[in-house]
Amino acid sequence: MIDNNFKQMIEVIHLSEKLKFELRHSWLSNGRQESVAEHTWRVSLMAMLITPHLEKDIDTLKLLKMIIIHDLVEAEAGDIPAFDTLDNKEAKQLKAKNEEQAILYIKELVGGEQGEEWYHLWHEFENKDTFEAKVANALDKLEAQIQHNEADIDTWLPIEYDMSYMLGRHTSFSPVLEQFKNVIEQEADDKINNTTRSG
Structure with missing residues (x-):
């Protein structure tokens, strides 16, 4: 007879497959x-x-857990681009409601102490309560900009030009992440200026 714990694990893994598409x-x-x-x-x-x-010691395992759990919610709630909620209070509230429902579902699906841990880690990320949460949040935003920098600029929306210079709000707590942000921002600036000159 198969242990129910393994059946639960498989259900979580099946849920995570949605993130591939x-x-x-x-x-x-x-x-x-x-x-x-x-x-x-x-x-x-x-x-x-x-x-x-x-510049500070960090719990790397906790950081990685936060990063993975944060996006697992999108298997249930879907991915909403940052620019869709940037200046839209209603869209922001709807996103928060859907994501809260999703993390509650995941908490129950995972079950037990692990489900509770995942639930609290997701909220810690969202609230940026700790150094780990702030780093996780910053890296999430920085990776998105790196990907934009790698993409053809024809895929950029007008608002994404401005958003390339808004990363500091996510990195200002850390001199190291500020330096990292500056390199990424410079790449974006070079891409924008090169396109302007060639256009």
């Missing part, structure tokens, strides 16, 4: 649209690369 408003350098799963993987890679350079 849930598309983001980001395009790859080869012209294909990016999936949420691909974004999450690279945010996790960035976390592994940056943690040795941060």
Whole structure:
């Protein structure tokens, strides 16, 4: 007889498959649209690369858990681009409501202490309560900009030109992440200026 714990694990894994076909408003350098799963993987890679350079000690396992759990919610709630909620209070509230329902569902699906842990880690990320949460949030935003920088600029919406210079609100708490942000912002600036000159 199969242990119910393993059946629950398989259900969570089946849910996560949706992230492989849930598309983001980001395009790859080869012209294909990016999936949420691909974004999450690279945010996790960035976390592994940056943690040795941060000015404070960080719980890397907790950081990686936060990154993965944060995006798992999108398997239920879908991915909403940041520019859709930027200046839209109603859209922001609806997104928050849908994501809260999704994390509650995931909490029950995972079950037990682990389900509780995932629920609290998701909220910690959302509220930026800790250094780990702030780093996770910053990396999430920085990866999105890196992907925009790699994509054909024809895929950019007008608002994304401005958003390329708004990353500081997510990185200002950390001198190391500020430096990292500056490199990414410079790439965006070069891309915009090169396109303007060639156009």
